[in-house]
Amino acid sequence: MRRTRRHRVVRMNLDGTSRGRSDVLAGEEPMELRVDGRAWTVTMRTPGEDFDLALGFLVSEGVVWEADHVAAVGYGPGVNADGTLSYNVVDVRLAAGVAPPDSSHERHVYTSSSCGICGTASIDAVTRASRFPLADDVRVPLAELLAMTERLRERQRLFADTGGVHAAALFRLDDAGRAELVCLREDVGRHNAVDKVVGWALRERGLPLRRCVLQVSGRASFELVQKAHMAGIAVLAAVSAPSAMSVDLATEVGMTLVGFSRGDSANVYAGAERIV
Missing domain, CATH: 3.10.20.10 (Ubiquitin-like (UB roll))
Known part of the structure; x- marks a missing residue:
């Protein structure tokens, strides 16, 4: 119940009409x-x-x-x-x-x-070195990468109800490059959604996340790159843009950073050799 809350709103239109309705808000x-x-x-x-x-x-x-x-x-x-x-x-x-x-x-x-x-x-405090070396042998087919965005969106149940949360999804790659969705978390904070994924992996004794891609619903900030790096994730993909500092950090630590990953194209800002 605390994940969402209903609130009465007034829907107003340019034609001068309005009506009351119940809206669902994300909990915070x-x-x-x-x-x-x-x-x-x-x-x-x-x-x-x-x-x-x-x-x-x-x-x-x-x-x-x-x-x-x-x-x-x-x-x-x-x-x-x-x-x-x-x-x-x-x-x-x-x-x-x-x-x-x-x-x-x-x-x-x-x-x-x-x-x-x-x-x-x-x-x-947030640029300390990870204890997990990033995998150099990870290769992600572009078609699999682009499909992750839609697979993420289809599973965003809290977003579907509220329109007000971020999501992070962890995809595990098999030897053929096929991606399996193994964990998805939603939260009002994009960094919280990533922490929830990493915390799940720790409990499951899954760290480091070597053959995995982290797909996030919004932009790629500096801290998301740092959190992925600390978990041993070599590939981070975002639906929207990365920040300049996130690109600098990804380049420095040897991560693959992808932005605007949707539809039939994506921008690879660092580590393009992992995308095939």
């Missing part, structure tokens, strides 16, 4: 992430797959990269005004010997839904 609530009981960051997200979101975020920050690094994950003691559990606090307990996040990288302000790196202590 704050989620506080705690590590070993210590508050670390707050992000605005669409409720759902909260544990995956928390784990994916920790992968992106370089805190964990194996499922065994996590001892437990659960909801914290946050409560609503009426005393019921809010389910807006997630506490991740690290396994023995796993270093907690560097306090110098603590996030003291809200992470917004549109820009995941807002509030970081410095740019160094």
Whole structure:
């Protein structure tokens, strides 16, 4: 129920007519992430797959990269005004010997839904090197790549209801280059959708995501490239444009970055050798 909410709106037309109707809105609530009981960051997200979101975020920050690094994950003691559990606090307990996040990288302000790196202590906090080398032998047939956009759109159920969320889909390639959709997540924040995919992969002991393509519904920002890199994803494709900084980062780390991937064409901004 918290993923969407109905709201009464007035539909107004240029011909002077109007009528009331019920509209479906995407849910958006704050989620506080705690590590070993210590508050670390707050992000605005669409409720759902909260544990995956928390784990994916920790992968992106370089805190964990194996499922065994996590001892437990659960909801914290946050409560609503009426005393019921809010389910807006997630506490991740690290396994023995796993270093907690560097306090110098603590996030003291809200992470917004549109820009995941807002509030970081410095740019160094999101450009740390991945522990997973990117696969050089990945080859993606262009036809398979272009088909991912439509396959993503067909599965965007929350977007179909609200028109107000982003999506990230993980496709796994077989030896013949055929792509299988293995995970899709939606959220008001594009970076959250990616974290939810990566967190799922961590729980499934699937990292690094070597023979995979990450397809996202909107633009390709710097942080999406960074998150894909940290998960060992060699190919990131977006429906819309990349930013200049995302292209620079993809080039620097050896990723393939594709933009405007839709219809019968795509722009390859970095790593064109992986697209055949």
